[in-house]
Structure formats: C-alpha cells, structure tokens
Amino acid sequence: xxxxxxxQTCQQLTADLQSLLQQRGIDNPLMVGxxxxxxxxxxxxxxxxxxxxxxxxxxxxxxxxxxxxxxLHPQVKGSELPESIEDRHIVxxxxxxxxxxxxxxxxxxxxxYGRPASIxxxxxFDIGRRELPIQPDLCGARLALAEGQxxxxxxxxxxxxxxx
Amino acid sequence: xxxxxNQIQLTADGKLKHFLTIEGLSKELLTEILxxxxxxxxxxxxxxxxxxLLRGKTVVNLFFENSTRTRSTFELAATRLSADILNxxxxxxxxxxxxxxxxxxxxxxxxYSDMFxxxxxDSGAAHFIAEHVTPNxxxxxxxxxxxxxxxxxMLDMLTIRRHKGAxxxxxxxxVGDILHSRVARSQIHALNALGAAEVRVVGPATxxxxxxxxxxxxxxxxxxxxxxxxxxxxxxxxQKERMQNALLxxxxxxxKLYGLTTExxxxxxxxxxxxxxxxxxxxxxxxxxxxxxPQSVILNQVSYGIAVRMxxxxxxxxxQQASQQAAQQADDDAQGEASA
Numbered sequence: 001x002x003x004x005x006x007x008q009t010c011q012q013l014t015a016d017l018q019s020l021l022q023q024r025g026i027d028n029p030l031m032v033g034x035x036x037x038x039x040x041x042x043x044x045x046x047x048x049x050x051x052x053x054x055x056x057x058x059x060x061x062x063x064x065x066x067x068x069x070x071x072l073h074p075q076v077k078g079s080e081l082p083e084s085i086e087d088r089h090i091v092x093x094x095x096x097x098x099x100x101x102x103x104x105x106x107x108x109x110x111x112x113y114g115r116p117a118s119i120x121x122x123x124x125f126d127i128g129r130r131e132l133p134i135q136p137d138l139c140g141a142r143l144a145l146a147e148g149q150x151x152x153x154x155x156x157x158x159x160x161x162x163x164x
Numbered sequence: 165x166x167x168x169x170n171q172i173q174l175t176a177d178g179k180l181k182h183f184l185t186i187e188g189l190s191k192e193l194l195t196e197i198l199x200x201x202x203x204x205x206x207x208x209x210x211x212x213x214x215x216x217l218l219r220g221k222t223v224v225n226l227f228f229e230n231s232t233r234t235r236s237t238f239e240l241a242a243t244r245l246s247a248d249i250l251n252x253x254x255x256x257x258x259x260x261x262x263x264x265x266x267x268x269x270x271x272x273x274x275x276y277s278d279m280f281x282x283x284x285x286d287s288g289a290a291h292f293i294a295e296h297v298t299p300n301x302x303x304x305x306x307x308x309x310x311x312x313x314x315x316x317x318m319l320d321m322l323t324i325r326r327h328k329g330a331x332x333x334x335x336x337x338x339v340g341d342i343l344h345s346r347v348a349r350s351q352i353h354a355l356n357a358l359g360a361a362e363v364r365v366v367g368p369a370t371x372x373x374x375x376x377x378x379x380x381x382x383x384x385x386x387x388x389x390x391x392x393x394x395x396x397x398x399x400x401x402x403q404k405e406r407m408q409n410a411l412l413x414x415x416x417x418x419x420k421l422y423g424l425t426t427e428x429x430x431x432x433x434x435x436x437x438x439x440x441x442x443x444x445x446x447x448x449x450x451x452x453x454x455x456x457x458p459q460s461v462i463l464n465q466v467s468y469g470i471a472v473r474m475x476x477x478x479x480x481x482x483x484q485q486a487s488q489q490a491a492q493q494a495d496d497d498a499q500g501e502a503s504a
Contacts, residue, residue, distance in 0.1 A: 062207065062215035062478075069489070071179075071482030072217070078203035084211070112212035 001143075003151070006159050009124060009140035010041065014048040016138050017091065017122060026089040028052055029120070034106050035059040035077055037095030040155040041124045045093060056081050058092075063105035079109065086114035095153045097123040100134035125151060125161070172294050174483075176490065181483030182294045182303040183476045185312040186353040194321070194357055200475035201322050201468070208244070208471060217478050218247035221278040227306070228254045228284040233442055233466065234306050234316070238281045241473035250277075266296060273298055279481060280304070287311035287346075300488055302480040304473075310346050316441050317350030319472040321358060323465050324396055327437050332359035337390050337432075338381075339366040339422060340400035340449050343373050343411075347441050348400060356380040366390040367422060370411040387422050394432040398439045399424050402449045415448050425451045429459065437461050 021029060030053060033042030039057045046055045057080045061073040082088075092106060103121060110116060123136040127143050127150070143151065150164040170189070173182040180193065207215055223242040227235055235251070242249040254268070272280070279302040282290045287309030294303040307313040324331050336355055342348045342365045355363045356379075363381040365372060372383050384390035391397065402418060412418050424438065438450075438460045446452050455462060 059203065061203070062217050067217055067482065068485060071486050072200070072478050076200050076203040078206045080206075108216070112214070113210055 001145070001163065003143075003161050003163065004141045006124070006161060010044045011048065013122065013124065013138060013140045014045050017045065017120075018049065020120065020138060021091075024089075024118075024120075026118070029089040029091045030056060030082065030085060031091045031093065032056045032058055032081065032106075032110070034092065034094045034102060035079075037153040037155070038093045040153065040159050041095050041122075042091075042093035043156060044159065045091075045122070053082075058106050058109050060102060060105035060109060063109045065101055065105065081110075081113050084114045085110060085116050087117045088114075090116045090119045091122060092119050093122045093124075094136075095123070096125045096127060096151060097121075097134075097136055097139070098127050098129050100130050100132035103134050104132055124153075127151065169291055172291065175487045177486075179483040179486060180476070180479045181487055182290075182305075183314055183480055184290050184294060184303065184305045186314045186317055186350050186357065187312070189353075189357065191357050191359065194318070194354060197318055197472070197475050197479065198322050198325055200479060201318070201471040202326075204244075204471040204474040205468065208467070213244050214246055215244065216246045218242070218245040218278075218481060221245075221247040221481060222276060223247045223249045223279045223281060223477070224272055224277045225249060225251045225306075226254060226272075226280045226282045227252070228282075228289070229307070231283055231307070233469075234283065237466070237469045238304075238306060238315075238473050241470050241477055242279075242281075244470070245474055245477060247279075247477075250275075265293075269293060269297055273301060277301060278484075279477065281306050283307045285309055299491070300484055302477075302484045304476060304480060307346055310344055310349070312350045313346040313441075314350050314354075315469070315473055315476055316347050317354045318476070319465055319469040320347075320351055320398065320439060320441070321354050322468045322472055323439060323461055324437070326468070327461055327464070328395055331355065333361045334395040335362045335364070335393050336360050336396040336398065337364040337366055337384075337394045338398045338400065339387065339390070339424070341371045341402055342367050342376060342400070343371045344403060345400050349379065351398065352379045352381050364390045364394070368412065368418070387428065388431055391428060391431040394436050396437055396439065397424060397429065397432055398441075399444075399449050401441065401443060402445055404445075419448055423447075423449055423451060424454050426453050426457070429454055429457075435459075439465055442466070 031042055031046050033039030035057050042055055059077045059079050061076040121136045122138045124140040126139045127145050152162050152164050154160050169185050173184045175181050239249050281304045283306040289308045290303055290305035338348050352363055364384050365381050366384045366387055440462045
C-alpha cells in the first residue's frame with residue numbers, strides 16, 4: 001500500500017484548517033498537540049500558519065481509560081497548556097485517529113483546564129476502527145488498512161510514516 | 165526481614181508494586197518516580213487538581229503512629245488521583261480493643277481495599293504487611309520505626325532536583341539525630357543511587373550510629389567542617405524525648421553546636437538550599453531567620469510531597485494491575501493446557 005507524502009498532506013491540512021477557521025470566524029485559536037505524534041504534526045501545522053500564541057500540548061497518560069489493563073505509561077511528559085483555556089477556540093491535533101479513545105481522554109483533560117468555546121479536531125491520518133462516536137473535523141488522509149495492520153509515525157525530524 | 169524487599173516490592177519485570185524501601189532500587193526506577201512526580205506538579209497548579217487515574221480505588225491510611233503532615237499529604241494525593249480514602253486512627257480503633265494486626269488487615273481487605281498506606285513504630289512493619297496481605301493490595305511505607313521513610317526521601321530528591329537542577333555531583337549534609345532517623349537512612353540510599361558526589365551525616369557522637377558510614381556516607385562531628393562546599397543542607401527534627409534519655413546535654417547546647425544559623429549557613433556554598441522534613445523546632449535545630457530565609461525550601465518540600473505521593477501511588481497501583489494480569493494469564497494458560 002502506498003502511503004501519502006507527509007509534507008504534502010500537512011500542507012493541504014494547513015490550507016483546510018485555515019479555511020475552516022475563516023468560515024467559523026475564529027481568528028486566534030490555541031493549537032494543542034496530543035503527545036507524542038500529535039505534537040509533531042501540530043508543530044508543522046503551527047509553523048505553516050501565523051498564530052499569535054505558541055504551540056501547546058496535552059499528555060493524556062493520567063486520563064487514559066486503559067490504566068486498569070496497561071497501567072501507567074512509563075514516560076509521562078506532562079501537559080503544557082496555558083493557565084486557562086476558558087472561552088478559547090482550540091485546534092486539537094493528533095497524528096492517527098483509530099478508536100477515538102485518545103481524543104476522548106484529551107478532551108476530558110482540556111475540560112480540567114476550563115471550558116473552551118469550541119474544539120476543532122484535526123488528524124493527519126484516519127485508519128477507521130472507531131469505538132467511540134468521535135470524528136475529526138479535518139483529516140489529512142483516510143487509510144484503508146488490512147485487518148491487524150497498523151501505521152507508525154516516527155519523528156519529529158524528519159516526520160515519516162510506515163506500515164506495521 | 166524475612167525476604168529481600170525488592171522481591172516483594174517489584175514485579176517480575178522490575179516495576180514498582182509496593183513502595184517499602186529505597187534500598188536496592190535502581191537509579192532508573194527512582195528517576196521514573198521523580199519524572200512522574202514532576203508531571204503531577206503541573207496538574208497541581210491547575211484550577212482542577214484531580215486526575216481520574218485511581219477512580220474507583222480505595223486507599224486506606226493505616227497510621228499506627230501519629231502524623232499530621234504525612235497523613236494529610238497522602239490523603240490529598242489519593243484524593244487528587246480520584247481514589248476514595250479511609251483514614252484509620254489505629255491507636256483509637258480495634259487494635260486498642262485487642263484485635264490483632266492481621267485481623268485488622270483481613271477486615272480491611274474484606275472491604276475491597278486496593279492500597280494501604282502504613283505508618284508504624286516498628287521497623288519492617290510495612291514489609292511484614294506486604295508479605296501477608298492478598299496479592300492485589302499495594303502497600304506504601306509511610307515510615308516504619310528507624311528503618312525507612314521512602315516517600316519523604318523521594319520528595320527531598322525532587323526538591324533537590326528542582327532547585328539545584330540535578331542530584332548528580334551535589335554535596336549534601338544531613339544534620340541532627342541520625343541515630344533515630346528513618347528519613348536519614350532513606351535519604352542516604354536515594355542520594356547514593358542518584359549519584360550525589362558526597363553525603364555527609366553530621367551530629368553528636370551519641371546520635372550518629374557507629375556503622376553509619378557503611379551506608380555510603382561520611383560522618384562528621386564538627387558541623388562547621390561539614391558545611392564546607394555543601395550544595396544542600398538537610399536539617400532533621402530533634403525529638404525532645406531524646407533529651408530525657410540523656411543522649412544530649414540540653415537543647416541550647418545542641419543548638420550551639422548543631423543548630424543552623426545564618427552565620428553557619430554562610431560556610432556552605434552561597435547558593436546552598438536548606439531543607440527540613442518538618443515539623444521544625446525553631447531555635448533547637450534551626451534558627452527562624454534561616455527557616456524563613458531565602459535559601460529555605462522547606463515549604464516547597466511540602467508541596468512536592470503531594471506530587472511524589474501521587475506518583476508512587478499511581479505507579480504501585482499500575483504495578484499491581486500488571487502482576488494481576490500476568491497471574492491471570494498464567495492461570496488461563498495453565499487451564500488451556502489442562503483442557504488441551
């Protein structure tokens with residue numbers, strides 16, 4: 001299976017994001033990447049746009065729903081978010097959306113920092129297999145993988161994708 | 165001690181499942197505790213301080229000995245991990261009515277508790293409990309006799325790391341009643357494992373155990389000499405009952421020789437930090453001007469204590485779950501083989 005070119009996909013995603021923000025009348029969003037891969041993707045999108053504020057990140061380790069099964073992630077990095085996100089428009093970025101559980105955890109965590117005005121979900125790749133009713137607003141590419149197949153992002157420099 | 169504590173406190177793949185002692189733990193594991201605690205500090209600075217990690221778990225604070233600070237920080241830590249917490253003041257409960265320790269524990273287990281935080285006057289109490297409770301209950305040692313107080317030592321390590329950048333290469337003096345201090349023992353193990361350049365223990369001969377240097381530290385009777393080139397000065401609380409045992413002439417005599425004053429602190433490095441596990445005896449082991457001065461990080465230690473306890477509780481619970489699953493898997497495999 002031919003995987004899409006990451007640089008091109010990111011460029012397209014940036015253009016789509018800019019027009020969505022314009023359409024919704026949002027001029028100063030907070031961009032937040034989900035650790036680790038989401039931060040790499042967000043970093044590219046952030047650098048291609050002119051946003052007033054730096055890139056922020058969420059680490060969902062303390063919010064996962066599989067703690068009972070897998071325990072604590074050994075390398076918790078912590079979230080870097082502004083003190084309050086009250087009434088802010090947030091662009092939440094992840095690298096790959098699958099079950100939707102990571103996004104659920106990230107949104108839960110964001111709400112512990114305040115009540116955002118809105119959240120736009122951006123994902124570089126969507127590989128389906130959803131377990132929760134969560135869909136990205138923008139997606140770089142939808143990939144139809146064979147059963148049991150997964151993709152892996154490596155980064156941050158250079159950001160590459162491979163089939164597992 | 166009947167068995168090696170690390171056989172009990174670690175899972176087969178080296179993860180924490182109880183936290184009984186620092187002795188024998190690797191630099192990597194201690195660093196993982198500090199890193200996790202660092203992440204919890206950031207959650208403590210938010211409007212909503214809770215994270216949902218231990219939601220639905222029950223933590224029992226089992227304090228056979230009085231404590232205000234340790235108990236309340238464990239309580240806050242458990243609450244901020246979303247666990248339910250039960251505080252048991254054992255001295256006023258069933259044990260005082262003649263129930264044995266094991267009966268008390270079995271009753272608590274029957275209430276589906278997931279973790280016991282244990283403070284006990286006898287060395288080895290937490291270890292004993294960890295050996296005898298059912299496999300799924302995590303035990304955290306909140307101080308046992310003269311043996312260990314591992315969460316206090318780890319919060320001290322976190323304090324040093326956050327204020328001095330690293331523990332590697334630092335000269336640290338621990339001052340006061342080393343003989344009766346479980347905190348000092350745990351600190352010495354942690355400082356050595358984490359690569360401190362030199363650990364000095366300072367006090368009168370009556371309060372320095374003769375074999376203390378075997379733990380990997382240097383004994384000093386002269387406080388002035390010990391302060392030279394120090395990056396960190398940790399003062400220990402002088403327990404007043406020691407005077408009655410004639411181990412010390414008087415409080416004022418002790419303060420003259422081993423009390424930390426502004427003049428004495430000037431002998432250490434100019435950017436040295438001053439720590440104390442609390443509660444402090446002003447004018448006995450530390451002068452108010454130092455305790456409240458710019459080099460004191462005593463109150464920061466209290467805040468870091470919550471984060472360290474959150475880290476250890478989350479990691480131990482995580483380890484319990486991992487070993488439970490491994491046991492379940494082994495069980496399933498055995499059944500599969502039997503039916504095959």
